[in-house]
Amino acid sequence: MTEKKYLSGEFYLREDLITISKDLLGKYLFTEFNGELTGGMIIETEAYRGPEDQASHAFGNRRTKRNESMYHEGGICYIYLCYGLHALFNVVTNHKDIPHAALIRALKPTEGIDYMLKRRKRDSLKELTSGPGTLTQALGIHLTDNGTSLKSPQIWLEDRGIRVTEDDIIASPRVGVDYAGEHAKLPWRFRLTKAKITELNLIK
DNA sequence: TATAAGATTTACT
DNA sequence: GTAAATCTTATAT
Numbered sequence A: 001m002t003e004k005k006y007l008s009g010e011f012y013l014r015e016d017l018i019t020i021s022k023d024l025l026g027k028y029l030f031t032e033f034n035g036e037l038t039g040g041m042i043i044e045t046e047a048y049r050g051p052e053d054q055a056s057h058a059f060g061n062r063r064t065k066r067n068e069s070m071y072h073e074g075g076i077c078y079i080y081l082c083y084g085l086h087a088l089f090n091v092v093t094n095h096k097d098i099p100h101a102a103l104i105r106a107l108k109p110t111e112g113i114d115y116m117l118k119r120r121k122r123d124s125l126k127e128l129t130s131g132p133g134t135l136t137q138a139l140g141i142h143l144t145d146n147g148t149s150l151k152s153p154q155i156w157l158e159d160r161g162i163r164v165t166e167d168d169i170i171a172s173p174r175v176g177v178d179y180a181g182e183h184a185k186l187p188w189r190f191r192l193t194k195a196k197i198t199e200l201n202l203i204k
Numbered sequence B: 001t002a003t004a005a006g007a008t009t010t011a012c013t
Numbered sequence C: 001g002t003a004a005a006t007c008t009t010a011t012a013t
Helices: A009-013 A017-024 A066-071 A113-120 A132-139 A194-203
Strands: A028-033 A036-049 A077-082 A086-093 A100-111 A155-158 A169-171 A188-192
Touching: A009 A017, A009 A086, A017 A036, A017 A086, A017 A100, A017 A188, A028 A100, A028 A132, A036 A113, A036 A132, A066 A077, A066 A086, A077 A132, A086 A132, A100 A113, A100 A132, A100 A188, A100 A194, A113 A132, A188 A194
Parallel strands: none
Antiparallel strands: A028 A036, A028 A155, A036 A100, A036 A188, A077 A086, A086 A100, A169 A188
16 A cells, blocks of 8 residues: 555644635545545535535534534544435534535546446446535445544545646636625635646646 | 425436 | 435424
């Protein structure tokens, strides 16, 4: 087994969730269950700032058994079930009792593609990890992995030296926010530009 | 205690 | 394009 280049603990403890969400782009998410290494590069994230973000489960510091993970110190994952069907994977950030999290919305598959296709029962790369619910399925992430450290042997994040600048990032705030003011519902969504993804594809 | 709505995906018409 | 699958939390009786 080779050395894993874990993201440092400090990465998750910074206070600016937006910066962290952007920094997550170009990083790698891997899982290894049953000796099968699967994962890919993060190409889309969405920031959920607990208390301020009405779309967050932790809006107004709501605290339930389910979202307890988000109040944990940064560096673990928050996995919850959406619509009773899909496990969505979030990176928990900031300090204890501050419910900030970044949802991983899409990956570019790089490792264990064959195995991921098998898990998804698909044969097209396009739909393999195209959404927040599908990427967890492809990586074999289960609800019971909620709260797992991101430096664990099964689930972890890596920095492979991909350089992402502001120009490579598209930020798309929720529509209709223009007049709603600063405290409106603002799920900050970030993704890599098509050009950047193509560029990285070429490098491989 | 019961009902409604939700950070989605897939299959069928 | 529309609808179904299916579980947790919030709001109300």
